Structures are given as structure tokens and as C-alpha cells.
Amino acid sequence: MGERAVATPIELFFDLVFVFALTRVTDWMAEDPTVVHVVRGILIITVMWWCWIGYAWLCNVVKADEGIMRVGLFLAMGAMFIGAITIPEAFDDLPGGLHGPTVFAFCYFAVRAVHIAMFWIASADDAQLRGQVLRFLPSMLGGTVLLLVAAQTSGPTQTLLWLAALVVDYLGTFLSGSKWRMGSAGHFAERHGLIIIVALGESIVSIGIGVAALPISWPIIVATVLGLAVVSALWWAYFDVTALVAERALAAVEGERQVQLGRGGYTLLHLPMVVGIIMLALGLKKVLQYTGDEEHHTLADPLYGVPLAALYGGAALYLLAHVWFRWYMTRSLNVERLVLGAVLLAVAPLMTMLPAMASLAVLAALLVGLIGWETYRHAEERHRIRHAEGH
Missing domain, CATH: 1.20.1410 (I/LWEQ domain)
Known part of the structure; x- marks a missing residue:
């Protein structure tokens, strides 16, 4: 990807899901603007941001609108959109239907899994980048597993597990090194x-x-x-x-x-x-x-x-x-x-x-x-x- 590269239409299309997620978080916090509710809203924003940011890096080194990468972005969009729909139930399950916190956690896992898979494909001829992806994998798995565990709890324990999941993911990103690529x-x-x-x-x-x-x-x-x-x-x-x-x-x-x-x-x-x-x-x-x-x-x-x-x-x-x-x-x-x-x-x-x-x-x-x-x-x-x- 050259220095003159610009955002592709599919990347802008992908961003629409993030727009929807931010709207859902704002509306959800406005319904009950308490300290606990807002703290949880910030945690949700942080999770959704981590979903988006991974694809910002991915699409900087691959052609997002061609081949398997386009399919991967659509798959990630689907999981991220379902996760955004589930935001009101990300912490507390509503009566009826599927268990909201678990659905949200699985959507997060799906978005991250597609991201890793796409980077693995993109690094087929780049040993340095593939090594970086492997070093990054433990933090991704650790964060998503903690979020799945959090889905089975409630109250302060659940909030702390969310925080722990984000710390593992973010800290792991730093500890995994700086061998990523930047195309433009x-x-x-x-x-x-x-x-x-x-x-x-x-x-x-x-x-x-x-x-x-x-x-x-x-x-x-x-x-x-x-x-x-x-x-x-x-x-x-x-x-x-x-x-x-x-x-x-x-x-x-x-x-x-x-x-x-x-x-x-x-x-x-x-x-x-x-x-x-x-x-x-x-x-x-x-x-x-x-x-x-x-x-x-x-x-x-x-x-x-x-x-x-x-x-x-x-x-x-x-x-x-x-x-x-x-x-x-x-x-x-x-x-x-x-x-x-x-x-x-x-x-x-x-x-x-x-x-x-x-x-x-x-x-x-x-x-x-x-x-x-x-x-x-x-x-x-x-x-x-x-x-x-x-x-």
C-alpha cells in the first residue's frame, strides 16, 4: 500500500457499524446516567474501539476491497453489528431470548478471531509479521476468555473482569513487540x-x-x-x-x-x-x-x-x-x-x-x-x- 493510499469504500462502510455502536452506548448511558452505568459504558466503548482499531491496522497493510479480505471485513461487520445490538444487555441480561452478556462476548471473540485470521493470511510471505501475529495471539485469547468469564457473573465482579480483560488485551499488545507493518x-x-x-x-x-x-x-x-x-x-x-x-x-x-x-x-x-x-x-x-x-x-x-x-x-x-x-x-x-x-x-x-x-x-x-x-x-x-x- 503506497503513501498516496486513501480509505476505501468498504472501510467507510465498516465504520458505519462503529457509528451505530457509539449511538447505542450514548443512548444506553442516557437512560440511567449513574456513575456505574457510565463506567460500564466507557468499558463498552473501549471494547468496541479495540474491535475497530485492529482492522485499521489490517487494512493499512492489505487491500481491503479485494479477495478474501473483503469477505473477512463483511464477517467482522456482522459480528460487530450483532455486538452493537446487544450493548443494552452487555452487562445485564434482559428477560427472554439468548443470554445477552454471552452473546456480546462471543461477538467480540468473533471479530478478533477474523482479525487474526486475516492477518495470518496477509503475513504468508512475511516471516516478521507472522511472528508478530503469533506473539499477539495470547493477549487476544486472554482478553476474550476473561470477557466470556465476565458474562457469567454480575455486579462489581463482572465490571472488574471486564476491566481485567481490557488490561490483558491492551498490555499484551505492548508486550508483544513492535514488529507490525505500516503500509501508509x-x-x-x-x-x-x-x-x-x-x-x-x-x-x-x-x-x-x-x-x-x-x-x-x-x-x-x-x-x-x-x-x-x-x-x-x-x-x-x-x-x-x-x-x-x-x-x-x-x-x-x-x-x-x-x-x-x-x-x-x-x-x-x-x-x-x-x-x-x-x-x-x-x-x-x-x-x-x-x-x-x-x-x-x-x-x-x-x-x-x-x-x-x-x-x-x-x-x-x-x-x-x-x-x-x-x-x-x-x-x-x-x-x-x-x-x-x-x-x-x-x-x-x-x-x-x-x-x-x-x-x-x-x-x-x-x-x-x-x-x-x-x-x-x-x-x-x-x-x-x-x-x-x-x-
């Missing part, structure tokens, strides 16, 4: 940029769904515009400069160093970005419900508890993950985002004294202000990066 840095960065757009799209969907059944009103219009301003600021934060400098840093190295940057910067550090966006989506969904549902709320009602923590904490997590990502990729520290991330965490408790829409307005003002300040303060550097010759 541009393609790899593009795939992760597209998944950020997918997550941001879920935030926009949450804004719409939050008021879909309510009559249109000025408060709904204002809250919607504020929500879009927040999401747009997050888009700008990633795609204006950060995505460009990170992709160039990835393309500037080769071999194991390139694999390490891809694994650390994209595979791992994009996860908290996605989690932050989904937490924000949960908060936005609740703000819009507070604003438009005059039967159960007034415009003076504050946002509090988990929804408020999700709104401000999600935005802070996204920004802080950006800081870490850029530092990891380029050793460049974004002080403004580091400071604002800390400010968001500090002021969040104070927002309980303001109406829900005012809390959203403050968040929008802070994020848009950050983007405006960065654009002004780093105008020359920004122009140089965005208009660099040869890019």
Missing part, C-alpha cells in the same frame, strides 16, 4: 481522523435526538446552536493543525519507530479523545432535554451530577488527550489546551449554580475562545503548517 502513514492517520469525525457526528446526533420529540422553541434553537459551536470547536482543535503535524511526524519515521508512534499516538491516545466526545454527547443530550422539555424542567433548572461531569469532563478529557497526543508525536506542548482542560475540571462544580443552558454557553465560550486565541497567537506557525510546500 497517510492512510493510517486518515482512518483515525475519520473516526474522530464519526464520534463528533454522534455528538450532533445526540443534539438532535435530545429534542426530536419536542416542539421547536427559541430555547431549543439557542441550545442547539451552542451545542454545534462546542462540537465545531472540537473539530477545529483536531483538524486545523494537530492532525497535520501528527501525520507528518508519523510519515517522517520508518520501521519500528513508525509502528510505535502509530500504536501510542493513534491506537491508544485516540481512545480518550473518542471517550471524551461520547461523554460530551451524553451531556449535550441532557442539556437539550432540560432546555426543551417544559413539562418536566424549567429554563432555570441546573445541570448536575453525572450529566454535568460528562459535559465538562468529556471536553476536558478530549483536550488533555490532544495535549498528550501532540507531545507524544512531536514533543510539542500545547500549553493553552492544557490550561483550559484544567480550568474545565475546576469550574464544572460551579456550573450547578447556573441553568443548564448557561452551563452550555460557558463551555461554548471557553472552547471557541481557545480556538480564537490559538488562531491569533500562533497565526504564523499555523499558516506555515497548513501551507507547507509539498503537502
Whole structure:
């Protein structure tokens, strides 16, 4: 796969399943926004992310839209889609039908098994890559077995077993080495940029769904515009400069160093970005419900508890993950985002004294202000990066 490779239609088609999974998680958490429920939602997102990320690596070294690889992607899509449907039962089985937690665990196993099988086929003439696949296999098996065991338990034990499964899988990935292949840095960065757009799209969907059944009103219009301003600021934060400098840093190295940057910067550090966006989506969904549902709320009602923590904490997590990502990729520290991330965490408790829409307005003002300040303060550097010759 050459450096000019771009995402194929089948990869974009595959991403639709991940879109659906994120929507299901957000809706599921919004039904019961408690700490336990949100923690479990984050665990589900992490599992689904690990399903998606494996195929981002696979499709970077093979032609995803040809031969057996196309069939493999369709098989993985089927298992991942059934797993997404099962998300409301991933921890607690609903009456009737099959045992939900077990079905979810088997779907995860199927997605991972197809991934390993496809990599095994792709490495037929590459001894180094095949050795890497073999070293990776124990962590994959360990994680999926623990998830199957977790399906037979409940309560805190089940949650801890989920966490253990993810630790085994993620830690095992690091311990298995850096002998993977990267066919195209541009393609790899593009795939992760597209998944950020997918997550941001879920935030926009949450804004719409939050008021879909309510009559249109000025408060709904204002809250919607504020929500879009927040999401747009997050888009700008990633795609204006950060995505460009990170992709160039990835393309500037080769071999194991390139694999390490891809694994650390994209595979791992994009996860908290996605989690932050989904937490924000949960908060936005609740703000819009507070604003438009005059039967159960007034415009003076504050946002509090988990929804408020999700709104401000999600935005802070996204920004802080950006800081870490850029530092990891380029050793460049974004002080403004580091400071604002800390400010968001500090002021969040104070927002309980303001109406829900005012809390959203403050968040929008802070994020848009950050983007405006960065654009002004780093105008020359920004122009140089965005208009660099040869890019």
C-alpha cells in the first residue's frame, strides 16, 4: 500500500457499524446516567474501539476491497453489528431470548478471531509479521476468555473482569513487540481522523435526538446552536493543525519507530479523545432535554451530577488527550489546551449554580475562545503548517 493510499469504500462502510455502536452506548448511558452505568459504558466503548482499531491496522497493510479480505471485513461487520445490538444487555441480561452478556462476548471473540485470521493470511510471505501475529495471539485469547468469564457473573465482579480483560488485551499488545507493518502513514492517520469525525457526528446526533420529540422553541434553537459551536470547536482543535503535524511526524519515521508512534499516538491516545466526545454527547443530550422539555424542567433548572461531569469532563478529557497526543508525536506542548482542560475540571462544580443552558454557553465560550486565541497567537506557525510546500 503506497503513501498516496486513501480509505476505501468498504472501510467507510465498516465504520458505519462503529457509528451505530457509539449511538447505542450514548443512548444506553442516557437512560440511567449513574456513575456505574457510565463506567460500564466507557468499558463498552473501549471494547468496541479495540474491535475497530485492529482492522485499521489490517487494512493499512492489505487491500481491503479485494479477495478474501473483503469477505473477512463483511464477517467482522456482522459480528460487530450483532455486538452493537446487544450493548443494552452487555452487562445485564434482559428477560427472554439468548443470554445477552454471552452473546456480546462471543461477538467480540468473533471479530478478533477474523482479525487474526486475516492477518495470518496477509503475513504468508512475511516471516516478521507472522511472528508478530503469533506473539499477539495470547493477549487476544486472554482478553476474550476473561470477557466470556465476565458474562457469567454480575455486579462489581463482572465490571472488574471486564476491566481485567481490557488490561490483558491492551498490555499484551505492548508486550508483544513492535514488529507490525505500516503500509501508509497517510492512510493510517486518515482512518483515525475519520473516526474522530464519526464520534463528533454522534455528538450532533445526540443534539438532535435530545429534542426530536419536542416542539421547536427559541430555547431549543439557542441550545442547539451552542451545542454545534462546542462540537465545531472540537473539530477545529483536531483538524486545523494537530492532525497535520501528527501525520507528518508519523510519515517522517520508518520501521519500528513508525509502528510505535502509530500504536501510542493513534491506537491508544485516540481512545480518550473518542471517550471524551461520547461523554460530551451524553451531556449535550441532557442539556437539550432540560432546555426543551417544559413539562418536566424549567429554563432555570441546573445541570448536575453525572450529566454535568460528562459535559465538562468529556471536553476536558478530549483536550488533555490532544495535549498528550501532540507531545507524544512531536514533543510539542500545547500549553493553552492544557490550561483550559484544567480550568474545565475546576469550574464544572460551579456550573450547578447556573441553568443548564448557561452551563452550555460557558463551555461554548471557553472552547471557541481557545480556538480564537490559538488562531491569533500562533497565526504564523499555523499558516506555515497548513501551507507547507509539498503537502
